[in-house]
Amino acid sequence: MLVPTFYDVRKYVDADMYRAIGEDIETLKKNGATGAIHDLDSFPSRAERIWQRQYEKLIEAVSRERRIPPFVIHQTADSDPEVRNMIEWQHRELSTRYYALLNFELFGTKTFYLQDGLVQHLACTEMNVVAPLLELPFPACMFVLTSREAIDAFYRIHFATHPEQKGRKLTDYKAPISAFLVLTEETHDQPFRQLNIIAFHANREETHMMVTRRLCLHDDWTLGEALTTDWANLDAQIERRKRVNAEGEWETIEDSLFYTDGLLFFRIILNAALYISSVDADLDHRPSDQEAFREQIERIASRVKRQELKQAVRHASRLPYIVVGANIPTLESLEAMPTPAPEGKRTLSVRFTVRGHWRHQACGPGLKDHVLRFIKPYNKGPEMADLISKPYLVKNSLKLEEQPR
Secondary structure, eight states: OOOOOHHHHHHHHTHHHHHHHHHHHHHHHHTTOOSOOSOGGGTTOSHHHHHHHHHHHHHHHHHHHHTOOHHHHHHHTTTOHHHHHHHHHHHHHHHHHHHHHHHHHHTTOOEEEEOHHHHHHHHTBOOOSBGGGOOOSSSEEEEEEOOHHHHHHHHHHHHHHOGGGTTTSOOOTTSOEEEEEEEEOOOSSOOSEEEEEEEEEEOSSOEEEEEEEEEEEOTTOBHHHHHTOOGGGHHHHHHTOOOBOTTSOBOOOOHHHHSOTTTHHHHHHHHHHHHHTSTTOOEEEEOOHHHHHHHHHHHOOOHHHHHHHHHHHHTSOSSOEEEEOTTOOOGGGSOOOOOOOOTTSOOOOSEEEEOBEEEEEEESGGGOEEEEEEEOOEEESOTTSOEEOOOOOOOOOOOOEEEEO
16 A cells, blocks of 8 residues: 655645646646756746745744744845745745646656565666666656665765764654656756656655755766766766776776765665666556545445545555565565585675666667666575675765755
């Protein structure tokens, strides 16, 4: 069952916003829009109208807290650092949320529920492909993650910049992560594709944290390079890129970046995007759980059972969705693949996980066509040995855009 996502929760809380988004979508469709929206400045959106209402509410809240008339707060907002920072953050959060939900609704609220075993595999999979191979089945969609590994990876972004809070901040593992992906095409102003990732960790009561990342999908880059896009120095990054190594092969991301704090979560998301478009992907289309529960309720005579199902409806998403990787086991449950050592050599005394990777495999008549195939991670070593994590050196984390609540 898919738990209520950020979209489900905000549907009722932000009723005015959703109405404005619906009006914007009608306008965009009438004007013949076909691709995802680059930003809210690219058309006359109604986001600012929604912001003005929230702005007035913020001023009123500060007025009540400080017992100062609202007009005084208006006059001093720019000179008061605390009020100015709060207003700037709220405006950025609302604009980001509006942008994500607008694109999500514009393309039919396509939702992918990533299962725990698959998330473990994707976290241990190299992004050894070129950026042009990353495609989405829709220009905008949402990934839902509920695994502990995904949530821990998400909060490593926060702890990378706030190490003093590690061990103090309680993590809500019952709340899902809703990650919105928006893939925009080339324009005259931006001669390469972009991928916007906007992720929320939220329950019904509050949004714990919002994290955003914008990737340049340059045709000459690997996904590892895209993941570390430096927008402030993009031209220099493009110039100094290294497309191939001395052997003429695409370079893979270095070990020091494989598990770097702050990048692991986005590695999972990018590998998930590759997975759902790969051959043999494990995808199971399901209708809305709420609709399914309501149909069951109508067929049940028992009042008690009907009441139980009505309670279950409250804990289910209203969205139809695609379960991704339901049949993929966790890494811990995989059988080890021992490698016999030559005579006189030491044998392995521990088990460890060998990374997965991607293969752009030739197929079809004359091997002219290509498919993307997922080569899963596996455990290596004696069956009864302890499973360990291979150590990786971690360099200073790259600056990330993170907005905790």
